[in-house]
Amino acid sequence: MNITLEKYHGLGNDYLIFDPNKNECRLTKENIRLICDRNFGVGSDGLLVGPILGQDKLEVKILNPDGSEAELSGNGVRIFGKYLKDAGYVQKNKFVISTLSGEQTIQYLNEEGTRIKVSMGKLSFYSDEIPVTGPRREVLNETMLFGSIPYRVTCVNIGNPHCVIWLNDISKDLVCRIGKHSENAEYFPERINTQLLKVLDRTNIEIEIYERGAGYTLASGTSGCAAAGAAYRMGLTDPKMYVHMPGGVLEVEIKDDYSVLMTGEVGYVGRFTLSHEFAEQVKALQ
Ligand SMILES: N[C@@H](CCC[C@H](N)C(=O)O)C(=O)O
Numbered sequence: 001m002n003i004t005l006e007k008y009h010g011l012g013n014d015y016l017i018f019d020p021n022k023n024e025c026r027l028t029k030e031n032i033r034l035i036c037d038r039n040f041g042v043g044s045d046g047l048l049v050g051p052i053l054g055q056d057k058l059e060v061k062i063l064n065p066d067g068s069e070a071e072l073s074g075n076g077v078r079i080f081g082k083y084l085k086d087a088g089y090v091q092k093n094k095f096v097i098s099t100l101s102g103e104q105t106i107q108y109l110n111e112e113g114t115r116i117k118v119s120m121g122k123l124s125f126y127s128d129e130i131p132v133t134g135p136r137r138e139v140l141n142e143t144m145l146f147g148s149i150p151y152r153v154t155c156v157n158i159g160n161p162h163c164v165i166w167l168n169d170i171s172k173d174l175v176c177r178i179g180k181h182s183e184n185a186e187y188f189p190e191r192i193n194t195q196l197l198k199v200l201d202r203t204n205i206e207i208e209i210y211e212r213g214a215g216y217t218l219a220s221g222t223s224g225c226a227a228a229g230a231a232y233r234m235g236l237t238d239p240k241m242y243v244h245m246p247g248g249v250l251e252v253e254i255k256d257d258y259s260v261l262m263t264g265e266v267g268y269v270g271r272f273t274l275s276h277e278f279a280e281q282v283k284a285l286q
Pocket of ligand 1 (some may be wrong): 013045046064069070071072073074075076160161193211212213214217219220221222223
């Protein structure tokens with residue numbers, strides 16, 4: 001049996017869909033790393049395994065390119081929503097999917113399903129919910145050392161863990177330098193996604209991203225929500241804002257109870273059927 005993967009991207013954050021109803025291969029850390037490898041494999045910022053069909057549930061498993069599992073991915077969830085429509089799994093305009101972090105409501109905003117709104121769940125700034133080590137508290141504007149350099153950090157969970165560093169100048173180079181240390185810093189028992197945040201005005205922020213298990217990415221939905229949440233919590237923005245990332249713009253709205261709505265685009269790249277030779281390498285690692 002061939003192994004086929006569908007490639008999509010959310011603002012340049014690319015994912016491969018492995019549909020378990022159409023493929024027979026056990027995924028392991030080792031073969032996930034190989035498939036996602038940009039030189040020796042197909043290449044992607046992650047793998048979405050689904051739909052895993054349960055009682056009335058459309059479940060998706062989100063895997064990072066290092067083989068670890070993430071609780072949630074904002075771009076991943078929009079991409080999965082588009083795949084469900086393209087592959088004929090859903091006919092409704094609004095429905096619920098389930099991830100490791102809970103349930104998300106997906107809504108198509110256009111006929112093609114390329115513009116999607118997602119209810120992402122609630123932001124939490126509490127240390128035990130992110131998680132961050134130390135006594136229970138909201139982790140707001142605390143000093144943390146990454147590679148011996150102090151940064152002011154606000155931490156937040158939106159299904160998965162994030163640390164947001166508010167700066168006037170942000171760049172790919174800087175987020176990579178910080179991210180290499182912050183991702184595995186001792187403060188974060190589950191590791192962490194890192195964002196550098198620049199506030200442009202009360203309705204526009206800009207971020208650079210270093211993802212847990214993936215490294216530098218052009219966009220991240222949960223990062224956009226986390227940075228927007230941190231900016232709003234610190235009183236720097238209104239609750240509704242545009243999040244500018246190197247790959248494009250997301251719209252994020254924070255409700256009074258800190259639940260978050262995220263809206264953005266999805267693009268379909270195409271279907272990849274693995275060559276016999278490469279499929280054998282993947283299967284050898286299962
Ligand atoms: N690209 C993502 C986030 C994917 C998961 C992340 N790397 C983690 O480990 O938490 C997004 O769009 O949110």
